[in-house]
Structure formats: structure tokens, C-alpha cells
Amino acid sequence: MSAESPGDVRPAVSQLPAYRPGKGAAQAEAEHGIIDAIKLASNENPYAPIPPVVDAITAAAVGVNRYSDHRAGELRSAIAEWHGVGDDHVTVGCGSVGLIQQLFLTYVDPGDEVVTPWRSFEVYPIDTMLMGAQLVPVPLADGAFDLDAVADAVTERTKLVLIATPNNPTGPAVSTAALRATLEQIPRRVIVLVDEAYREFVDPSFGDPVHDLLPDFPNVVVSRSMSKAYGLAGLRVGYLVADPAVVTEVDKTLLPFAVNLVAQAGALAAVRHRAEYQPKIDVIISERERVVSELEAAGWQLFPTQANFVYLELGDRTDGIYVELERRGVVTRPFAGEGIRVTIGTPAENDRFLAALADVIS
Ligand SMILES: Cc1ncc(COP(=O)(O)O)c(C=O)c1O
Incomplete structure (x- = not known):
């Protein structure tokens, strides 16, 4: 067999970085030998469909x-x-x-x-x-x-x-x-x-x-x-x-x-049935406000978010903090050298994120 790769791939594709989806909880559990990880990496809704x-x-x-x-x-x-x-x-x-x-x-x-x-x-x-x-x-x-x-x-x-x-x-x-x-x-x-x-x-x-x-x-x-x-x-x-x-x-x-x-x-x-979603959307919004105010009280300076996530500008500290959060079972989305994005989850998940972050930073 020849070592050449089959087909003549368009340069636009061969140079393309693959889309990197947010890491799943199971993958983080396997990588770190932990149980009970939570995924706050893809801005998903934490609630099951109605x-x-x-x-x-x-x-x-x-x-x-x-x-x-x-x-x-x-x-x-x-x-x-x-x-x-x-x-x-x-x-x-x-x-x-x-x-x-x-x-x-x-x-x-x-x-x-x-x-x-x-x-x-x-x-x-x-x-x-x-x-x-x-x-x-x-x-x-x-x-x-x-x-x-x-x-x-x-x-x-x-x-x-x-x-x-x-x-x-x-x-x-x-x-x-x-x-x-x-x-x-x-x-x-x-x-x-x-x-x-x-x-x-x-x-x-x-x-x-x-x-x-x-x-x-x-x-x-x-x-x-x-x-x-x-x-x-x-x-x-x-x-x-x-x-x-x-x-x-x-x-x-x-x-x-x-x-x-x-x-x-x-x-x-x-x-x-869209009206039935409003109470869940309201919980996510009020949890976002709670997470923002707890982070600000802890000294974080945040951009004013209107989404179901918050962003921590961490620069060079990004990778270290991301990995330490993951070791504590909280999977977030890192942007190397820039910061991490954290999805708003259920109140219990958000508490876990806040506690893990406080632990990592301390
Ligand atoms: C800005 C933005 N647009 C679009 C999407 C994709 O959403 P969908 O699941 O509808 O493809 C996302 C998902 O993360 C997003 O952040």
C-alpha cells in the first residue's frame, strides 16, 4: 500500500481545523478517574424536554x-x-x-x-x-x-x-x-x-x-x-x-x-407548547444572575452576559484552571490562552461550579 493518502483533498478542507465540540461528562470521568462529573461546556439546557x-x-x-x-x-x-x-x-x-x-x-x-x-x-x-x-x-x-x-x-x-x-x-x-x-x-x-x-x-x-x-x-x-x-x-x-x-x-x-x-x-x-418552557427559561435567567453576582462578589470582573453562560477572562491561566475544574468534575469550555465559558446549569450544578472555582483559585 502506498503511504500517500487517498483522494486529492481540497486545500480548503485539508487545512480546516475540525470542529471541537464541548467535552462530555463521561469522557472527563474516564480521563480523570472520577465519577459524577457535570457538563457545563456546550450551552445546553439542563432540563429534560417537556x-x-x-x-x-x-x-x-x-x-x-x-x-x-x-x-x-x-x-x-x-x-x-x-x-x-x-x-x-x-x-x-x-x-x-x-x-x-x-x-x-x-x-x-x-x-x-x-x-x-x-x-x-x-x-x-x-x-x-x-x-x-x-x-x-x-x-x-x-x-x-x-x-x-x-x-x-x-x-x-x-x-x-x-x-x-x-x-x-x-x-x-x-x-x-x-x-x-x-x-x-x-x-x-x-x-x-x-x-x-x-x-x-x-x-x-x-x-x-x-x-x-x-x-x-x-x-x-x-x-x-x-x-x-x-x-x-x-x-x-x-x-x-x-x-x-x-x-x-x-x-x-x-x-x-x-x-x-x-x-x-x-x-x-x-x-x-412554548409557553410551558417559560418557567424553565426564567430559572436559567435567574440562576445566571445569581452566578454573576456570586462571581462578582468574589472579585471577578465579567462581561455583561445575556446568554445561558458566563465567560471568565483568564489569559495564561486558562488551561490550568480549566483542568483543575475538570478534576473536580466540572467540565467547562476553554479557549486556550483566553478564558473559559461556563454554561448555566441547574442550581445544584451552578453551586458545584462556584465551589470548584473557589477551591481552584484559593
Ligand atoms: C452563536 C451560536 N449560533 C448557533 C449555534 C448553534 O446552534 P444549533 O444547535 O441550533 O445548531 C450556537 C451553539 O452553540 C451558537 O453559540
Whole structure:
């Protein structure tokens, strides 16, 4: 056998770093020889799905000998009704990451530029490299976006601007008023993604881009997720709200039946029963506030988070603190040399994180 690797891999792929998912509790237990680890590494919802969702998933399972509805028509309609827009303004995808990749497939050619504040969601540079495009990172200012610098970074080669609000991993959100001022400086031929994976945890005073921006800016695309507030991370359902002309083009890039039958059924039940999630969302928000105030009381300076996570800026201490937390059974998400992101879990999980951190730092 030859030592050469098979196939002639596209340079864009051979140079691509693999996506690094948050470490699972079982893996940390095996690595450190511990039991009872908790995962606060992937911004998941700590609560199990509500019974109507479990029932819908179970009922759908017996039908998986058939393909799903490729367009997820019923789910689109339910989401459109929820947000007070026409069905033609909504598309559903395999997680919001699936839809973000579809946006790249729809709008970005090799050599094009993609502007994003950075550090932000790790998928953005991966998708950019995959297309052979150029990422134009705009440095964060105190963990938040410098939106004027974002607008200034747009050139005639820019195809996409990516704004995660709240930002992953730092946590600050931007208001629709601030976004409007930025959008006024960006040409309409540039698609501006407002990635709201954590929307349900954000104070309503930040505004709703679907209502505040979309009617005036047809180049705005709002992405949302069923993974976080609605606790369906394992099902993989996200959606976009956008101008119908955008939806039509993006739809062409959907992998056939990418939103599987079980996922559609579960997400539809979650949308129909969404009011039942509010108490759990409220607990996560109040736990976030508690964790923030306990950390601040212990002397930590934090960015103002609007998401279901907090970020500790640790610089060179990142790796050491991350490993020590993990040895104490608390799995967080490190960004080497920068800091760690910690998901808000149940009250008991948050207590464990706070106690472990105090122990590590002492
Ligand atoms: C900013 C941001 N966008 C999108 C996603 C992906 O969510 P989904 O599970 O819908 O693909 C995440 C998940 O971590 C995220 O942080």
C-alpha cells in the first residue's frame, strides 16, 4: 500500500481545523478517574424536554420508514405564526449551524470576504475556510462588538456579516437600535446574519430584529435555535426568518430531508407548547444572575452576559484552571490562552461550579 493518502483533498478542507465540540461528562470521568462529573461546556439546557415533546418524538419514531417532509411545512407554518410573519419568511434547517452553512453555500464564493467580530462562534471561521473565502475578524472591545468597526470592515468583496447576539463565548448582546445604525452603513447586497441562538435568555429591551429590522432591511437574516431555550440540542433544529427572496435561495441548498422526521415532530410540539418552557427559561435567567453576582462578589470582573453562560477572562491561566475544574468534575469550555465559558446549569450544578472555582483559585 502506498503511504500517500487517498483522494486529492481540497486545500480548503485539508487545512480546516475540525470542529471541537464541548467535552462530555463521561469522557472527563474516564480521563480523570472520577465519577459524577457535570457538563457545563456546550450551552445546553439542563432540563429534560417537556412531556408533549417526548410524546411527539415517541409517536413519530414509528414512522421513520418514510422520509420526512423535506420543506418541514407544518413546522415552518407554526414558526411563522409564532413570529407574526408569512410562511415564506421562514426556513427550517438541521440546527442553526446547518442554516449558517447554507447561507455560506448560497452567498459566498472563493475569495469573498466574511466580516465578523472576533472572538465569536467557532463555526464562522470554519465555514469561511470551507468556502475558500477570507475571514475579516473585527476585534471585540471589552467582550462586546465595535459595530462601527464592523461596518468599516465591509468592502466590495464582502458577502456576509455575522453578528452573534448574545456573543458566544463572551455573552454581551446588541440592541436592534445599535444594529439599525450599523445596517444603515452596509450596502443591501451584503447579507447580515443576526445569530440569535440564545435569544430567549435576552432582556426584551434589546428588541426583536424580526420586527425591528427585517421590514426595513431585506438583507437581514435572523437565525434562531431550538437547541438552547427549548432544550432540543440533540434533535438538531434551527430556523431562519428572512426576506422571502433570501429564503427561496437558501432553501435550494438544504440537504434533502436534513431535518429528520423525529426532529420535525419534536420541534413542532415544542413550538406549540412554548409557553410551558417559560418557567424553565426564567430559572436559567435567574440562576445566571445569581452566578454573576456570586462571581462578582468574589472579585471577578465579567462581561455583561445575556446568554445561558458566563465567560471568565483568564489569559495564561486558562488551561490550568480549566483542568483543575475538570478534576473536580466540572467540565467547562476553554479557549486556550483566553478564558473559559461556563454554561448555566441547574442550581445544584451552578453551586458545584462556584465551589470548584473557589477551591481552584484559593
Ligand atoms: C452563536 C451560536 N449560533 C448557533 C449555534 C448553534 O446552534 P444549533 O444547535 O441550533 O445548531 C450556537 C451553539 O452553540 C451558537 O453559540
